[in-house]
Amino acid sequence: MHTNGDHAMNDLMKTLRQRCFAAAAIAAFALNAHAAIGSASAADVTLDGAPADAFAYQDGWNPHAGPMGDTSGFGTAFDAFGTGDFTLLAKYEDSGFPDTSPLTFTFAQAPGGTSGTWSVTNTGSDIITLDLVFAIHAGNQGGAWLFDDQVINPGATETLPGTWQILWTVGNNGSNPAFSNLTLFERDRVTTPVPEPGTYTMLLAGLVVTGVAMRRRNRAH
CATH class of the missing domain: 1.20.5 (Single alpha-helices involved in coiled-coils or other helix-helix interfaces)
Structure with missing residues (x-):
């Protein structure tokens, strides 16, 4: 009762x-x-010592969403560098990256989850050139960095090291959100065979012959 x-x-x-x-x-x-772009820029992600060519940011966007990822956050922002469609290259999971041979990637976070390192290695035998997008989700926001016409030479000694940091802000205290997930997209991949050593020798010989001929012509005048 x-x-x-x-x-x-x-x-x-x-x-x-x-x-x-x-x-x-x-x-x-x-x-x-209170999410804001803050001081985030193309310089926040680097590869082989160079900053990204372009940066896009969007509140409420998760590039990791869906089986093929979500490119809506950078949409047409990178069209100045090409007009093809971006496709999913890899999603970083807790266990690492899936098999993306001949390209392999590493990713690491520093304490706090707002910065870290990454790298790209071409384990194949050909030169690979592509538009590469490095997209991070943190807080309830997403940021995407474009490396336009990125050349990745083959060989373990040719690994391209990179760095990343999250500088957009969330909340009333303007703090940087910690990393949530990473998604890589690509566009316009081109594979080029590595020239044989003899090709360089022939090219050098041709340049020498051309130089000698031009010098003789100048003397004749």
Whole structure:
């Protein structure tokens, strides 16, 4: 048998729960509402010592979403560098990257999850050139960095080292969100055989002959 006191207590607890849920929802909204690009730029991700060629940022975007990733966050932002469609190259998971041979990737986070390193290695025998997009999801935002016409020479000694950092901000305190996931996209991949050593010898010989001929012609005049 429930007394009036029991009903009153139940009503009070229900009201408190509702207020707690409402407060949590408001806090979550406020966190997202104060997301900002901050000082984020193309220089935040590097490869082989060079910054990205372009950068795109979007609030509420997760490039990792869906089986093929989501490119809507950079949409047409990179069209100045080409007009083809970007396709999924790899998604970084807790266990690492899937097999993307002949390209292989590494990824690491520094303590705090707002910066780290990455690398690209071409384990094949041909030169690979492609538009490569490095896309990070952190907080409820996504950032994408484009490396246009990136050349990746074959061989383990040709590994391209890179760095990354997250500099957009979220929340009232303007903090940088920690890394959530990484997705790589590609476009316009071209494979070129490595020239044989004899090709360089013939080219050098041709340049020498051309130089001698031009010198003789100049003397004749």
